Amino acid sequence: MTALPDWMHPPRPEGWVADDLDRLPHAPRHTELIDGALVFMMSPQRWWHGEIVDDLTFALKKQAPAGIKVGREMTIRLDERNRPEPDVLVTTAPFAPDRTWFAPEEVQLVVEVVSPESAHRDRTVKLHKYAKAGIPNYWCIEEESGAPVVHVYELDGPTGRYAPAGIFRSVLKRPVPFDIELDLDALVPGK
Template sequence: MTALPDWMRPPRREGWFAEDLDRLPEAPRHTELIDGALVFMMSPQRSWHGRLVTALTTTLMNQVPDGFEVEREMTIRLDDRNRPEPDLLVTRTPYDPDRTWFAPEDVELVVEVVSPESAHRDRTVKLQKYARAGIPHYWCIEDEGGAPVVHVYELDVPTMAYAPAGIFRHALQRPVPFGIGLDLDKLTPGGKG
């Protein structure tokens, strides 16, 4: 068995904290902190996932009104022990080239594109954590035979839990967090659009 590199050893007995991520330059891209544990993308990313995230980023950037920003693969510091990295997020915070994370109160929409290795975290763990942190909108995108299917959730503030707001195939129209219209079939190669 190969010894762990020094950077993988927690800096304290209690494990990792959110601010530790900024001091781990050796960590692989897409390293997240979930409940004080480092989580990295260990399996290769599928082309479908990458193309979908790129197309969705571009499409949302073309629709976003003034006062909103679209960011890709940036962490959200939910609390001292949780700093997940969604595939995409929409924020009201002005662009800052040196930013490494966002506070949940600055985030309007989080988008996770489900991969086989992230399915449990995206569908349950992150769904609950983003809601408890008060993020108003969550999209979980699944691959259904090569086509994206968007599961949309809105925050129910009294319970601090997400309520399903619809499942979208082929097209998505939403009035929140701003007017969004998507031809989902055009977001992936071989789409019907």
């Protein structure tokens, strides 16, 4: 086994912190920080995943009102030791070309498209962390017989936890974070 490159060694005994991600020029694309540990997308991305992310991003951008931006592959600095990278996010932050992360209060919706290697993190770890950070809306998109199924959660203010707000197949209509109507079947490659 070969030695790890120097950049992969944590700079302090307690691990990495959120600001370290901006100083890792050799880190693979899609590097996240979860509980002070670097998480890399190690398995190849599936075409289904990429198409869902691309088409969803485009569809949300078309429907977003003024003052709302839709982005992808940007991290959210939840706290000092957590900076996950959702597949898609909706933000109220103004565009800044050199920006590398968002604060939770700038994010209205996070979307994770579940992959086999990210399933546990997307369904449990991130669900808990995004809620704790106060992000109002979370969507977890699963594949069911080749079609996307969207599990929608809204933040319950009094408990600080996500409450299920529906499971959507074929069509998704939501009033938050803005009026959204999506033909989910149109997001499927080849349909």
